[in-house]
C-alpha cells in the first residue's frame with residue numbers, strides 16, 4: 001500500500017535564498033484552513049489544524065509561514081471565484097486598461113493563475129490576444145466555456161515550454177496574487193524564463209507586507225499565503241533568476257498591495273519608484289525582525305480591543321453579527337476565539353458558503369438578507385474590512401435603522 005502523503009511540511013530553509021537562518025516572529029496559534037467551511041453533512045471538514053506562524057529570513061528578509069500545507073489538502077475546499085467579487089472585477093478591468101496603455105494590444109498576454117477569467121475578459125474586450133493558465137479545473141472550464149482560452153494546468157517550466165511551443169512566446173506574463181501562494185517560487189521563475197520573449201515583461205500583484213505591518217492586518221495571514229513580500233525580497237527572488245525589478249506601483253487591493261514589473265536583467269531601465277520603495281523599506285527598518293516582533297504586540301492589542309468591545313456589547317444585551325465569511329475571517333475569529341456566543345451569525349453573499357459553519361469557530365453563515373430581516377442585529381462585525389467603503393455605501397437601510405459596523409483592524413472601532 002502507498003503510504004499517505006504528509007499533510008504539511010515544516011519550512012526549514014528560506015524559499016528565496018535557501019538560508020536556514022529563520023526566526024519565528026509571530027504566532028497566531030493553530031488554526032483550521034481558511035476555506036474549510038463546515039457543511040452539516042461533513043462535520044469533520046475543519047478538523048485539521050495547522051500552526052499559523054511567520055518566520056523571518058535573516059538574509060533576504062522574506063517573511064514566510066512556518067509550514068506549507070499540501071496543495072491537495074489546501075485547495076480541496078476552494079470556493080473563491082474572483083468574478084464573484086464586484087470590487088475585484090472593477091480592479092482587473094482597470095489593470096487591463098493599464099496593461100494595454102503600457103504594452104499595446106498587439107502583443108501576446110499570458111496570465112498565470114487566471115482564475116475564472118477576471119482579467120482575460122477585459123483584456124479580450126479591449127482587443128488583446130490573451131491566454132490563461134489555471135490549475136483549478138472548475139475555474140478553467142468556466143473560463144473556456146465563456147470563450148476565454150485557458151490551459152488547465154499548474155504552471156511549471158514544462159507547462160511553460162509546451163505553451164510556448166504551441167502559441168509562441170509571451171511579451172507580457174501576468175500573475176496576480178499568485179507569488180504569495182507558491183511554494184517553489186524558483187520553478188515559477190524558470191517557467192517565466194521559458195515563456196517570455198527576450199524583451200518580455202513580468203507583471204505581478206502581491207499583497208505588500210509593509211501595509212500588513214502598518215495597519216496590523218494580521219487576518220490576511222492564513223495557510224494559503226506562504227510568503228509576505230517587500231520590494232527588497234521580491235528583488236532578491238528576481239535577481240536570483242536573472243531578472244530585475246523595473247517598476248513598482250502601490251495599489252489598494254487586499255488591504256494594500258504592490259504591482260511590480262520585472263524584465264530580464266539589463267533589458268529595461270529601472271524607474272525611480274523601485275529605488276524609492278527600496279529606500280523607504282530600508283529607512284523605516286520595516287524588514288528587520290524587531291519590526292515583526294512589535295507587530296506581534298500590536299496584534300495581541302488588536303485582539304484584546306475587539307474581544308472587549310464585543311464582550312461589552314453582548315454583556316449589555318446587544319446582538320452582534322458578522323458580515324463576510326471571508327478567508328481572513330477564519331484567522332481573525334479563531335485567533336480572537338469568537339464563536340456563536342459572541343457572533344450570532346455571519347451574512348455572506350456567496351451561495352456556496354450559506355448554510356455552512358465557519359471553520360473552527362462554528363458560526364452559522366446565512367444570506368445577506370438576514371441582516372435587514374433581523375432588527376436586533378444592531379452591531380455588525382466587518383470581516384471584509386478591505387471593502388468597508390463600498391459596504392457602507394450600499395448599507396444605507398441598515399445605517400438608517402441604527403445599525404453600526406465594528407471595524408476590527410487595526411483597533412476595533414465603530415463606524416459610522
Ligand code: ZN
Nearest residue numbers: 014017057060
Ligand atoms: Zn531568505
